[in-house]
Amino acid sequence: MTMDRRRFLKLSGVSLGAALLGTRGIGSVRGAEDGLGMLYDASRCVGCRACQMACKQWNGLPPESTDPQGLYESPRDLSAHTWTLIQLAEAEVDGERRQGFLKRQCMHCLHPACVSACPVGALRQTEYGAVIYDAERCIGCRYCMVACPFGVPKFEWEKPLPFIHKCTFCEDRLEAGLEPACAEACPAGAILFGKRAHLIAEAEDRIRNNPDKYVDHVYGKEELGGTSMLYISPIPFEALGLPILGPAPITELSETVAVYGTPSVAVSVATLLGGLYYWFTRQEKKLRAEEAARQEEKEAEP
Ligand code: SF4
Ligand code: SF4
Numbered sequence: 001m002t003m004d005r006r007r008f009l010k011l012s013g014v015s016l017g018a019a020l021l022g023t024r025g026i027g028s029v030r031g032a033e034d035g036l037g038m039l040y041d042a043s044r045c046v047g048c049r050a051c052q053m054a055c056k057q058w059n060g061l062p063p064e065s066t067d068p069q070g071l072y073e074s075p076r077d078l079s080a081h082t083w084t085l086i087q088l089a090e091a092e093v094d095g096e097r098r099q100g101f102l103k104r105q106c107m108h109c110l111h112p113a114c115v116s117a118c119p120v121g122a123l124r125q126t127e128y129g130a131v132i133y134d135a136e137r138c139i140g141c142r143y144c145m146v147a148c149p150f151g152v153p154k155f156e157w158e159k160p161l162p163f164i165h166k167c168t169f170c171e172d173r174l175e176a177g178l179e180p181a182c183a184e185a186c187p188a189g190a191i192l193f194g195k196r197a198h199l200i201a202e203a204e205d206r207i208r209n210n211p212d213k214y215v216d217h218v219y220g221k222e223e224l225g226g227t228s229m230l231y232i233s234p235i236p237f238e239a240l241g242l243p244i245l246g247p248a249p250i251t252e253l254s255e256t257v258a259v260y261g262t263p264s265v266a267v268s269v270a271t272l273l274g275g276l277y278y279w280f281t282r283q284e285k286k287l288r289a290e291e292a293a294r295q296e297e298k299e300a301e302p
């Protein structure tokens, strides 16, 4: 993905600031055997949504309106313009009514179904464990949306030439030696960023030292072969809204879906996708050229 001048200057400025001030950089983590991750502690979250705001600010995402329906969530679900969302849940634990927040975003699965389902390699995993998207390659088939068990990739339904959007794990910030914007913004220490292995040890320590406070499970440690986003919670994860999943990765299944099982069908699908890709690329170039011409006309206007 190319970096525009504004983003480059922003990153350069922040990196320099971090270096000068000695703030929490991650330069030393790069190249580590285990990947990076974030631990969200639902018992510490106060629901302030500073993480949501920070994500929007860093990624230049527009605000979205929400119909007032008595719900805490605003907006109601993840979207192409909202890559992380704080949700509120309630459940009865040992006869006691408990509330808990849930921060939703891409889980950055260690075996990402979206990556294996994408027939043109528009999604890929970086050395940090971030699962990122390349709009240049995307043909708009939306297999990734179908394959993701967490309902994360979202489509720009409102656009004539739509793309997929989702949390990038602030890959540009990781590259610059910074922690994700949402983790940096949290005033309650509910989001801890670091090496995944360290985060798991920290999560297990918290549970061991506070058995009455937490459900005895680190969500994401083993689900679907593991995810970079990890959760601990005072209420059961299914009540929080996270799906109950086994330890086996579903990448094999999504690969099977992507090629439809038999070699002959796979060849036909590949041919069809190749044609579609060619058509979409031509359309995209045409639309971009038209847009550029419109822009030039506008600028030439007195
Ligand atoms: S949560 Fe969904 S979009 Fe994110 S890496 Fe996993 S499968 Fe892909
Ligand atoms: S990691 Fe970055 S892109 Fe993902 S939710 Fe946090 S701020 Fe948004």
Ligand code: SF4
Residues within 6 Å of the ligand: 044, 045, 046, 047, 048, 049, 050, 051, 052, 086, 101, 103, 185, 186, 187, 188, 189, 190, 191
């Ligand atoms: S910034 Fe921290 S405390 Fe506030 S909603 Fe996000 S995770 Fe919760």
